[in-house]
Amino acid sequence: MAAEIHSRPQSSRPVLLNKIEGHSDTVNAAVLIPKEDGVITVGEDRTIRVWLKRDSGQYWPSIYHTVSSPCSCMSYHHDSRRIFIGQDNGAIVEFLISEDFNKMNHVKTYPAHQNRVSDMVFSQESEWVVSTGHDKSVSWMCTQSGRDYSGQITLLKLERNTYSTITTLKGHEGSIGALWWDPVQRLLFSGASDHSVIMWDIGGRKGRTLLLQGHHERVQAVRYLQLTRQLVSCSADGGITVWNMDTPREEAPQWLDSDSCQKCEQPFFWNLKQMWDSKTIGLRQHHCRKCGKAVCGKCSSKRTTYPVMGFEFQVRVCDACYDTVKDDDRTPLATFHEGKHNIAFVDMDPSRGLMVTGGSDRVVKIWDMTQVVGCSIATGFTPR
DSSP: OOEEEOOOOOOOOEEEEEEEESSSSOEEEEEEEEEEEEEEEETTTTTEEEEOTTTTOOOOOOOEEEOSSSSEEEEEEEETTTEEEEETEEEEEEEETTTTTTTTEEEEEEEEEEOEEEEEEEETTTTTEEEEESSEEEEEEEETTTTTEOOOOEOOOOOOOOOOEOOOOOOOSSSSEEEEEETTTTTTEEEESSEEEEEEETTSOOOEEEEEEEOOOOOEEEEEEEEEEEEEEEEETSEEEEEOOOOOOOOOOOOOOBOOTTTTOOTTOHHHHHHHHTOOOOBBEOTTTTTTTEEEGGGGGGEEEGGTEEEEEEEEEEEHHHHHHHHHGGSSEEEEEEOOSOOOEEETTTTTEEEEEEEETSSEEEEEOOOHHHHHHHOOOOOO
């Protein structure tokens, strides 16, 4: 059952339109049904539910289907109404939903993994289901032949009967919890437990990466809106951050290694020779987020935001770099909102400006995002 909250936007922040409650355990995925007032949810309670909005403004389940194992993830293809459900036992189950969204028929079960399916995507063009699992493997299967191809890989190129490893992307300091691929600009976005988001410019072929720090907890969901050049990221504490990616940004520098402060030349505590020669106590090493130099605490006593480099919260900078940051440089390039529940996943319908979130509190929330991401999301006008 769902409670209707608002029927129209009230402010320049996400507006909660509906709350859907009914799952008896964690909701692991939800998708908005394009061109319909409907939502599909799956959860740890082993249920697949299709919710349709009634005349009362509330969402009621038109399909309630129970499977043999907890549902860990989902991939829905609206044009064909095919839905693929990843399960805790490693299997992927395919269903076909009827045109009126009142019936769902089992099509096939794929033995994809030896353990829980963590995420997957279905490609209608190639008729492949590509999935990752807790068995540390990536599997891609042909939905027509049912054949399975697996490998221990990071970033790969898939062929019909084989694969080739492209590269391994390193940048996060914690485990990665969310990925989003933009096929138009060939950008990969990743969110991790280190509270950060990284944009990997795969299409540029220059190794360009942008670090975005605007969360206080682990990032669990990311979505890029190609039309408006905005990125939406959500974290475990309910934080929703909307990043303006249609503005010039700078790459954060690599941290430099040094045995002494690169400003005052005082030795760090492991530099025993210089400590002995100068009869001084070694200092702790820090790094300036703006220039990347290794500095001591005395030479990096200032804090500042620097949004053009992705630092929306105050970070450590050396005194010299602090003096170069002007007030205009501190202008935020992101907006921050509160979802007021643990957000483990997010789905968006850009054509209607809708967003759905959910997580361990068993509640699915539907948001109106038109006041946050701008009118261009509905009109097709791209701001410049």
